[in-house]
Amino acid sequence: MRATAQLIRRIDDGDSGVFAELALLYRHAGRAHVIGFTGSPGVGKSTLVDRVVSRFRQDERTVGILAVDPTSPFTGGAILGDRIRMQKHFLDEGVFIRSMATRGKFGGLTRSTADAIVVLDAMGKDVIIVETVGVGQDEVDIVHNAHTTVLVTIPGMGDEIQAIKAGLMEIGDLFVVNKADREGAAKTLRELRFLLQMSSDRYEASGWTPPIIDTVASADQGVDELYRAILDHHHYLLEHGRERLMERDKMRARNQILDLLKENLMERTLERLGGVQALDGVVEEIVAKTKDPYGASSELVERILGGAVN
DSSP, X not given: OXXXXXXXXXXXXTXXXXXXXXXXXXXXXXXXXXXXXXXXXXXOHHHHHHHHHHHHHHTTOOEEEEEEEOBOTTTSSBSSXXXXXXXXXXTOTTEEEEEEEOTTOOSSSOTTHHHHHHHHHHHTOSEEEEEXXXXXXXXXXXXXXXXXXXXXXOTTSOHHHHHHHHTGGGTOSEEEEOSTTSTTHHHHHHHHHHHHHHTHHHHHHHTOOXXXXXXXXXXXXXXXXXXXXXXXXHHHHHHTOHHHHHHHHHHHXXXXXXXXXXXXXXXXXXXXXXXXXXXXXXXXXXXXXXXOHHHHHHHHHXXXXXXXXX
8 A cells, every 4th residue: 555655656746767667567457447537526526436435345346546636836736635535435445545636737637647547456456436626628538547437417507518518428428417406406317318319329339328317425315326337337348348448448548658758758858958947048038029939939849850860
């Protein structure tokens, strides 16, 4: 547990020295069921995760939780802490909880989430739950990392219309209307069913139609149904959705290698330019209006490519 915590901390801090350890661990990953919980802030994702984890533990399955939180503008760390989120599970040896800061990464996930999933998978966790930061429309990165994506909404937020605009409906394997004891829950459920019917052809082709589940997580209502739906989707992937599971694994690997390439290229680029100090000099010229960012970026590219040729 301690070694895992230390390794994930190094990953989150951007320590390039972890790559050798990750390379060894990667060969032992790939067995865990990765579940993503996504949705706008305030929909009750943390409470739902807490309740679902209890169900997994009742079935004696070990769980790893990665809770992606907003970044503190002062420390760069996660604003919300794992002890605050999951006090009930914190002392459970079968549950590993880690809060991770977004550190400016858009899409609802931190840059190092995929690496942390590898670590927890190699650690032997049966289930890995990733709870996204809750940024709303941009929050689609989770589909690149999870086998099962749970999209959570609540009555009265207008998420259904926003989902159409953002394409969030396409990433959900399960839909949850939480806080279903609120006024307007029936209307939200009807609208979600209508939206799913509009995509019925696509779902029929895949063999899986996302269920819509109403819950009141704070009162533990509907959680058993959600838990069974998560297990049903996993069973579907293993028995009937092998191609889809393979596609998701390929998508996850593709995005992971692209992120690593971006980081490596950025580091090499700064080295060629003379470090951060050289970049700061260009920034000062842009602020002083003696250069514009468009021309400056082209000049920097030419310098980098010129150096590469030489």
